[in-house]
Amino acid sequence: MNSNTGPATGGVYRYYVLIMLMLTFMFNITDRLVMSILIEDIKAEFLLSDTQIGLLAGTAFTVFYLLLGIPAGRLADRTNRKTMVAIAVSLWSIMAALCGAAVGFWTLFLARLGVGVGEAGGAPPSVSIITDYFAPHELSRAMGIFTAGAVLGPVLGYSAGGYLAAEYGWRWAFIVLGLPGVLLGIILYLTVKEPVRGRFFPADASAAGVAKQEPFRTAMLSLWRNSVLARVITANAFANVPAFAFAIWLAPILMRKFEITQGEAGLYLGAVLFIGGVPGMIFGGFLADHLAKRTPKWRPWYCALALGLTLPFWASCLLADSLQWTLGLYIVGYILLVSTQGAAYSMMQAAVKPTERGTASAIGSLLANLLGYAIGPALIGVMSDGWADQYGAMSLSYAVMVTAVISLTVSVALFWWTSQAMADTPSGLALEQ
Template identity: 75%
Template structure:
């Protein structure tokens, strides 16, 4: 690990690091979700069913992500994290570009598997780095800014992807969106510096122990037992996983739903969704993190309570948006629910990171990502595809709408309960002042 990274890495530079990691997250999401805007073109060329599309859009990406997620998190807890992010970003961007050379279902499936291999190594080290650049009392807002990448990614994938696809076709769309990620990986490698692990630790009484353990990783089973018995970690991971099931379902299936229901082109849908996500998502991510930090000053339980309220309020907006009879109403209702849902992500990520030891953060992040991707990508899209195919004879083009609604309502109800349950495990006393390294 790089030892020359001390407490001097503060001020403006840490925000440069944060922006670089946010852009990495943006390409992470864009490379996953560009498939959404291309679904109808790929489906027509390769004569695929919704079930096969669900496998390509979600399950294919998830297979190796699940296999490599925890090893990647363990590696992030013991190696140079910024190098790991740079290499992973370049790898998944290359594999995304190679999707454009697919000859059919199976070759496209293999390329999507490669995207999952690369992305498994991006998230855990990124959030671990941020946790060592920002003190606990400002971590929710930092994670909120980082999570803006989850908004800009779909904007890039939808708007740019839709316009590029109309101009050059779906194959060149993968290539044109993949190459910039490779270049960003090189810039990140050359300009981002590795911070010392455990620079901040919430509990002063454990600071000496944290310093001693900062460079010493516990055995795998010891770490897993520690995380499994950590009530806050377990509950917030489950809650955020169920929160992201409908989020990913809409991210993948909303574009083809609009094309089928309202007879609009991929370019039009891309621009509409890109504008909606940017206008609503960016301020929601940032302000949600600030609001969670503000409420938590009075009572830390407000972090999970805020998430529970926002998730619960999302459900009616997202249910009725897929039942609306106009494109304008669909987009208006969708953005209301989207603002509420994404505003929870800064608080959710910060709760995961602040509830574990410094040497557990990469592993904790990988487990969180593993759970989110297993439910949100691995199971959700394919399940929706199966339901849509099975209900097509009865409901026609609305079968996809009903499939998304069914999964969203159940998932949001579970997420609301789990965030409330997380609050039961949080100490009611305000958090202690941060202990500087």
């Protein structure tokens, strides 16, 4: 199939495309994380342990996501990307709604598997499309706007999910928040134009335009040997481990520790994430682009600095004795962490050829979800259950804190290491010898 239905359109239209893809990413995260605010209800109805909740919240979602991630990325590099996004968002939205029909652990587990199947096909074509609508010097800010969906998703999931669960039950929260994604998929398919691949990289545009793709083994070896890509993907994956941990477990921590209601937890977390996350994502992208004018190495340097500052705020918030201090410390750390995402995504995309972008994005998502969703939540649940007798209600907080401290420390070191693989050139992508 020819993946190019027409030339990319500039001006205001490209921002329309960006907003549509950001909304797709928002529902991606909403359908993935709405379960966080519903954990206590589901746990009580099905008599589950924290370990089982960790499996449902993280591992179930990622099983097929991990299996299908790279094939989805390869498909995004050779087929019509906007059609792929439209199909993906419709599929995962239907499966998210079906979570509301679960009758026990295994039926909910299977529905969560289905959510992962759909979401595996969402991000790779989306970031590839954006890279062909925005020039390299403005890519960090564009990716910052796109990844703002990762903030708006939890905001919608926490606030609307908490309200719907309190008023109508947790099942309706899944249904009401899942189905709108189907409508979004239809609108995206009808209104978004497929851009020309590699339009900002003329040397590769001709081959990319006919969807010429290297054999799988050749492409994977090329990506493996790409020092910038390998390092930034690994660094960003470790940065996302605590982000996912807080996204899944902070609501039940607040409800257990401060005895607030489900609706209150959703309202507080939704407000905190919206106030801090959206400006953090967008401002971080603009700041990274500005600093990179001096040297491209500022992109990984900025990520390392921001994540290093995140660590004390997030460790402290889990030990705070008041709800106000917990939320206040959390929001500062959250702003710092999410401000790195625009720079990280832009480095991943700019480091590879146009015909490798979907695959590179899929590998990045695969590793982030392997560590952050498949392993992290279940491991935290195991630690919480194991420490419950000794630490009581604080066992979950300690489990999240240990995970955050270790993963953020590793991420800071890896982002600094990424800068060592970047040459001091306009693109910053030529490897230093």
